[in-house]
Amino acid sequence: xxxxxxxxxxxxxxxxxxxxxxxxxxxxxxxxxxxxxxxxxxxxxxxxxxxxxxxxxxxxxxxxxxxxxxxxxxxxxxxxxxxxxxxxxxxxxxxxxxxxxxxxxxxxxxxxxxxxxxxxxxxxxxxxxxxxxxxxxxxxxxxxxxxxxxxxxxxxxxxxxxxxxxxxxxxxxxxxxxxxxxxxxxxxxxxxxxxxxxxxxxxxxxxxxxxxxxxxxxxxxxxxxxxxxxxxxxxxxxxxxxxxxxxxxxxxxxxxxxxxxxxxxxxxxxxxxxxxxxxxxxxxxxxxxxxxxxxxxxxxxxxxxxxxxxxxxxxxxxxxxxxxxxxxxxxxxxxxxxxxxxxxxxxxxxxxxxxxxxxxxxxxxxxxxxxxxxxxxxxxxxxxxxxxxxxxxxxxxxxxxxxxxxxxxx
Numbered sequence: 001x002x003x004x005x006x007x008x009x010x011x012x013x014x015x016x017x018x019x020x021x022x023x024x025x026x027x028x029x030x031x032x033x034x035x036x037x038x039x040x041x042x043x044x045x046x047x048x049x050x051x052x053x054x055x056x057x058x059x060x061x062x063x064x065x066x067x068x069x070x071x072x073x074x075x076x077x078x079x080x081x082x083x084x085x086x087x088x089x090x091x092x093x094x095x096x097x098x099x100x101x102x103x104x105x106x107x108x109x110x111x112x113x114x115x116x117x118x119x120x121x122x123x124x125x126x127x128x129x130x131x132x133x134x135x136x137x138x139x140x141x142x143x144x145x146x147x148x149x150x151x152x153x154x155x156x157x158x159x160x161x162x163x164x165x166x167x168x169x170x171x172x173x174x175x176x177x178x179x180x181x182x183x184x185x186x187x188x189x190x191x192x193x194x195x196x197x198x199x200x201x202x203x204x205x206x207x208x209x210x211x212x213x214x215x216x217x218x219x220x221x222x223x224x225x226x227x228x229x230x231x232x233x234x235x236x237x238x239x240x241x242x243x244x245x246x247x248x249x250x251x252x253x254x255x256x257x258x259x260x261x262x263x264x265x266x267x268x269x270x271x272x273x274x275x276x277x278x279x280x281x282x283x284x285x286x287x288x289x290x291x292x293x294x295x296x297x298x299x300x301x302x303x304x305x306x307x308x309x310x311x312x313x314x315x316x317x318x319x320x321x322x323x324x325x326x327x328x329x330x331x332x333x334x335x336x337x338x339x340x341x342x343x344x345x346x347x348x349x350x351x352x353x354x355x356x357x358x359x360x361x362x363x364x365x366x367x368x369x370x371x372x373x374x375x376x377x378x379x380x381x382x383x384x385x386x387x388x389x390x391x392x393x394x395x396x397x398x399x400x401x402x403x404x405x406x407x408x409x410x
Contacts, residue, residue, distance in 0.1 A: 185327020
């Protein structure tokens with residue numbers, strides 16, 4: 001029998017260079033505090049607390065009863081693809097055929113496979129910060145080089161045509177656009193997307209990954225998908241969406257995309273050699289989600305709008321230590337905590353970073369949030385208001401109380 005010490009534990013180069021999530025330390029600390037009996041309210045999760053609508057649940061149960069429990073086509077059933085095609089046409093005025101559609105085990109798999117199918121060493125992918133935590137790591141794991149741009153915070157961290165043009169090179173392969181944005185709640189207008197498309201017209205090698213996962217959670221503006229705003233770019237755009245955020249179906253793991261047939265074919269090949277088809281039950285549920293009643297969304301948005309306004313009204317009491325940014329979409333508040341950096345806690349500890357702010361809020365206020373550094377922008381933290389009004393109110397009040405205990409360094 002071999003000794004464990006004789007086992008070659010060499011990992012692949014791509015994995016050895018991968019970075020763990022910046023939220024791991026906070027998650028571990030939260031678990032430790034909870035195990036010690038401390039009450040911790042988590043505002044760190046990107047997941048609605050609403051139940052999956054009843055008609056979608058019923059469709060899943062019916063699928064099981066009807067024997068829809070076997071393998072399907074790798075890229076999704078004909079019924080699901082048809083529902084996705086109808087959704088894109090109805091909501092986004094984007095027109096696809098079945099060869100341009102793929103469903104997968106969550107939108108995350110869609111993103112990963114798109115990058116895996118197209119990136120070679122030296123290829124660059126432009127990502128605007130703050131960005132969803134997995135974008136840059138996905139690029140690196142798939143052999144590409146992330147090029148992170150940090151737009152002006154006062155303009156909502158929106159990528160401008162000038163900033164984009166300055167970053168484009170012959171090596172650029174993708175631009176990732178997440179609108180509405182996680183974590184900032186930023187939403188690009190139709191004209192802003194068109195201005196970016198005009199820049200990209202001069203760089204025909206560049207593809208656009210439009211991550212529209214928060215499309216249905218928009219409060220004070222009108223959503224436009226990138227290819228919808230710039231129809232000439234549809235042949236170079238992968239439009240990614242899913243049912244996780246729009247229909248409270250995170251655990252069902254069902255994402256989908258529409259894009260050029262050559263790219264969808266390549267992604268289908270990768271999926272066939274990795275996971276194969278997404279869950280047949282989830283696919284049946286997604287058909288009901290996309291084709292069924294959508295009237296519940298208005299009520300959901302109003303509840304989320306109320307939660308956002310509740311959180312903002314309380315967090316503003318922590319001024320000037322905290323400066324929450326008002327989101328027009330998604331269910332996050334990106335909070336500027338730069339003025340807390342350099343202050344001292346009651347125990348005398350100096351706050352040196354946004355990670356220190358997050359640790360302090362967890363230990364003193366019993367509230368878990370995510371540091372801005374995880375999203376590529378230090379000096380902020382992300383707070384999710386996708387939780388009950390009672391918990392949200394308590395958590396925000398506890399954050400304010402903790403901030404009022406901080407004192408300036410002497």
